Amino acid sequence: MSDSRTLSAYVHVPYCRVRCGYCDFNTYTSTELRGAKQSDFVDHVAAEIDLARTELSQAQDTRELSTIFFGGGTPTLLPVTDLVGTVSNLRQAFGIAADAEVTVEANPDSVDADYLGALAQGGVNRVSFGVQSAVPSVLAVLDRTHNPDRVPEVVAAARAAGLAVSIDLIYGSPGETLDDWRASLELVAALGVDHVSAYSLIVEDGTALERKIRRGELEDPDPNLQADMYEMADVAFSQMGLGWYELSNWSRSSTTRSRHNVAYWLNQDWWGFGAGAHSHLAGRRWWNVKHPAAYAQRVMAGESPAADGEVPTSSEKYLEDVLLGTRLVEGFAIERLTPEARDEVPALVAQGLIIQDAAARGRVVLTLQGRLVADAVVRRLT
Numbered sequence: 001m002s003d004s005r006t007l008s009a010y011v012h013v014p015y016c017r018v019r020c021g022y023c024d025f026n027t028y029t030s031t032e033l034r035g036a037k038q039s040d041f042v043d044h045v046a047a048e049i050d051l052a053r054t055e056l057s058q059a060q061d062t063r064e065l066s067t068i069f070f071g072g073g074t075p076t077l078l079p080v081t082d083l084v085g086t087v088s089n090l091r092q093a094f095g096i097a098a099d100a101e102v103t104v105e106a107n108p109d110s111v112d113a114d115y116l117g118a119l120a121q122g123g124v125n126r127v128s129f130g131v132q133s134a135v136p137s138v139l140a141v142l143d144r145t146h147n148p149d150r151v152p153e154v155v156a157a158a159r160a161a162g163l164a165v166s167i168d169l170i171y172g173s174p175g176e177t178l179d180d181w182r183a184s185l186e187l188v189a190a191l192g193v194d195h196v197s198a199y200s201l202i203v204e205d206g207t208a209l210e211r212k213i214r215r216g217e218l219e220d221p222d223p224n225l226q227a228d229m230y231e232m233a234d235v236a237f238s239q240m241g242l243g244w245y246e247l248s249n250w251s252r253s254s255t256t257r258s259r260h261n262v263a264y265w266l267n268q269d270w271w272g273f274g275a276g277a278h279s280h281l282a283g284r285r286w287w288n289v290k291h292p293a294a295y296a297q298r299v300m301a302g303e304s305p306a307a308d309g310e311v312p313t314s315s316e317k318y319l320e321d322v323l324l325g326t327r328l329v330e331g332f333a334i335e336r337l338t339p340e341a342r343d344e345v346p347a348l349v350a351q352g353l354i355i356q357d358a359a360a361r362g363r364v365v366l367t368l369q370g371r372l373v374a375d376a377v378v379r380r381l382t
């Protein structure tokens, strides 16, 4: 099969010690696992890897993996041998490109120097730490359990092990001030990392955070303050030598971007392994059953763990391409817009929402102002 798209693997590790009040990701604490054992994780994912190998071989798809990402949940709750064992199972099944990016998400309180060293020895070359904030009171509102003083120590240990380091931050938490946010940005500056992701806090339905806000125990995040925080971050990151390349992501150079996430944004192919993981291959999308017990039952019976899937219609695909493409610093090709959307371009330039020079070169690229209202820009182009 000749396919110019790259192939990636996402491995979802659906376990957390405690659930943070704001998080609605597919993750379970030990009391919610209904008999699914964390210690069986590596075998269950190995069974899905076998399934994927068979399916791709039948399609004569011989591509090696160009990126691998262990996300969660908290991948680093697993013994390190499970993570590197899974890297080696993926290598055996598909091959891993010599220059592949292999990332593990980590909570700062779930790793130490030995663990990070063993990850690096086992083929991992990048770690993404969920730091969220440098301020204890903000971390407390988010129910984060780590002590921020530990962050420089684990970042230094990751570097010493030869791992590239990225930091995740959240801004706009209830009660967080601009000074609090500045302290988090100063932490990033002091760490000197090459990559940072900063997300505005989303109040997800059904979370403990949402209930607290509904009961009036916490304030609703203020979108104007979040916009000020975004602008403050963009200035601070650029002073640190980190430029934006996606709405919520900044990197020192094009080589330190998250290649795995870029593959998602460019609609490349990936197989998502594990409970609730999503996949995208040859124009088809599917997603696995969510609960680890249901997932285990399927894969151990040799059955596909897919719960459902779809082939997006051409209008769904257009919407998705514009949505993802305009989030990137390279922007979206104006010639790929519908004629009606193309007519919007001069007005968007005049309103200062897209960059004039880029438009003249045939690309829709958001200005800082445009990045703050990206959803509204996308609505005008779709």
Ligand SMILES: C[S@@+](CC[C@H](N)C(=O)[O-])C[C@H]1O[C@@H](n2cnc3c(N)ncnc32)[C@H](O)[C@@H]1O
Pocket: 022, 023, 024, 025, 071, 072, 073, 074, 105, 106, 107, 129, 130, 131, 132, 168, 169, 170, 199, 200, 201, 202, 203, 204
């Ligand atoms: C789901 S976590 C998984 C990795 C790890 N357990 C952690 O918490 O860092 C990945 C990232 O998603 C982001 N995230 C999760 N829920 C969010 C929310 N409601 N609003 C904004 N960001 C969120 C956080 O920044 C977090 O670092």
Ligand code: SF4
Pocket: 015, 016, 018, 019, 020, 023, 024, 025, 027, 072, 073, 074, 107, 130
């Ligand atoms: S540690 Fe990460 S995945 Fe787990 S509940 Fe918290 S934010 Fe969600």
